[in-house]
Amino acid sequence: MFTTCVAYRRTAAVQERLDATRTRIVAAAHDLVARHGYAGCSIALVAEAAEVATGSVYRHFPDKGALFAEVFRTSTQREVDAVAAAAAEPGSVAARLSRAVETFAHRALASPRLAYALIAEPVDPGVEAERLTYRAAWTDLFAGLVADGLASGELPPQDPAVSAAAAVGAMAQALVVPLHHGGAEPHVVPELTAFITRSLGASS
Amino acid sequence: MFTTCVAYRRTAAVQERLDATRTRIVAAAHDLVARHGYAGCSIALVAEAAEVATGSVYRHFPDKGALFAEVFRTSTQREVDAVAAAAAEPGSVAARLSRAVETFAHRALASPRLAYALIAEPVDPGVEAERLTYRAAWTDLFAGLVADGLASGELPPQDPAVSAAAAVGAMAQALVVPLHHGGAEPHVVPELTAFITRSLGASS
DNA sequence: GCAAGTAGTGAACACTGGTTCATTCCTTGA
DNA sequence: TCAAGGAATGAACCAGTGTTCACTACTTGC
CATH class of the missing domain: 1.10.10 (Arc Repressor Mutant, subunit A)
Structure with missing residues (x-):
């Protein structure tokens, strides 16, 4: 039976x-x-x-969104990890911040098409949700640096969340969006680093 | 005949x-x-x-792109004009900058969905080309302020183009992207103004 | 080798949304 | 009132793509 x-x-x-x-x-x-x-x-x-x-x-x-969500997730995680590692190295907040920005910038300049796809390119909702998650990851990373700076007195009073979001936007706009159309321009890296450093009050 | x-x-x-x-x-x-x-x-x-x-x-x-390009163009021009007018009022560069950021921020907070559509929402290529043009308009507006500050010695040496692009990105990310999901948070306006002011070295 | 059952296939399907065009409705000047 | 021709219509068309599914090929344990 x-x-x-x-x-x-x-x-x-x-x-x-x-x-x-x-x-x-x-x-x-x-x-x-x-x-x-x-x-x-x-x-x-x-x-x-x-x-x-x-x-x-x-x-x-199960569908296209799931595939590209996974592609997005793995790719972005790699970038976040690299920048986080650079920021984790010991040093002053200003130094760690500079290393983070430089790492972000150099990697983006090295793979501009990928950087654009991960940060700015229009995607369908499924992937956009994933992007939202990683936008938070980027912001948290920089918010952590700002918080460290506030705790140590290296940075002036500010809302870490707002500052971090603005810093991430500044990096994205200054690097990735221009790269979309037209070639890489490495000279922006020190300019951008200076901008971010000043913006958080770590300029001294 | x-x-x-x-x-x-x-x-x-x-x-x-x-x-x-x-x-x-x-x-x-x-x-x-x-x-x-x-x-x-x-x-x-x-x-x-x-x-x-x-x-x-x-x-x-002639086609869908042309219609939405016109919609985008007229809407964005209105915003740029409003911010440009605020920045044109006499005063120190720091004051004009603050007014510009505040005007941008308040208008975006007043019409969040529109702001998102104009600045960050995925669009098809025809409209994206228009957005590129207006991204330049925004950047030029702020680059002009930075150039004024450099000329008067109010701002430290910097590349106006890079600083302006970064500033525009910071405003967009800090205001528009969060608004996309979740409600308006007016408290970010002073934070953002301070961030931008510091970032360009007009903090004093 | 064989039955059972899974992995792999790719042509066909389905859905969406922009675009067209034969037709109808109006407006004009005499 | 009437012929001429533009304006308006909206159902049909079409193209691009994600998704399915009947079918084939393969793998497994006996």
Whole structure:
């Protein structure tokens, strides 16, 4: 009555291949976004780049938004981690701030198309929600620096949240938006660093 | 042979009605954008709001982009003019700067949805090109103030273009992006004003 | 080798929303 | 009143894309 024949079980080898395919899809999507942005980055293109059928993408992600949300999440996390590491190195708040801004700027200048895609490019709602989360991550990172500066008396009284949001906006606008159209301009880095340092009152 | 009968000529009355219809279409589009943003603001909705048929919209604009470019242009010009007027009033650079930031901030807080649509909301390429133009208008406005400050010695040495871009980004991020989700927070205005003033070195 | 069941496929589908155009309605000057 | 021609209409069209699904190919345990 109960046929105990269980002919197929997902074996370790198969799981490994599945994981590899999934990784390949995400990598292909990441690559396409970094090179051409979200615009014109269709499922069909991703599938072609990952060498799978379009339908196969849906065996790993429920819909397009989920795929690109993951791409966005992993890419942004890498950037946040890099800047956070630079800011965590010991030193005065002014020095840590400068390192953070410089790290952000240099990385953005090194991958301008990706930076634009992560920070400013129009995306559909699913990815925008992810962006909101990471906007908070950026702001928190700088708000933490400001709070440290307030605690140590290095910075004048200010609302860390507002200052951090404004600082993040300043970096994004000064670096990423211009990069969108026209080439990189490395000379902005020291200017921007000075701007941010002054803006938080760490200029002395 | 040549029938001299030229039965129909566009008369002044007709022209007036045409202009009125066009104005109504733009007004309807503006209203929809200000209330719901570009997303979901279709030609069909605009036509309905303007009480014309969808096809009639195309008797006044070659395509959707042209209509929304005009909406964007007129709306943004109004904002730029208002801030420019505030900045033009006589006074120290620091005072003019504060007035400019406050004017920008108060107007954005008064019409948050519109502000978001004009500054940060994803738009299609035709409108984005228009936004690029006006981004330059904003930056030029503040670059002019920085240049004045440099000339008078009120501000320390800096690249007006970079400082202005960063300042505009700071205002946009601190005000508009948060407004997108969640309510208005008027308390940010003085914080933001202080931030911008410090950032340009006009703090003293 | 075989039955059971999963992974993979890609052409077809569905939906959205901008755009068109044959038709109707008006306006004009005689 | 009437012919001429522009203005207005809105249903139909079309293009681009995300998504599905009937089908094939493969893997597994016996």
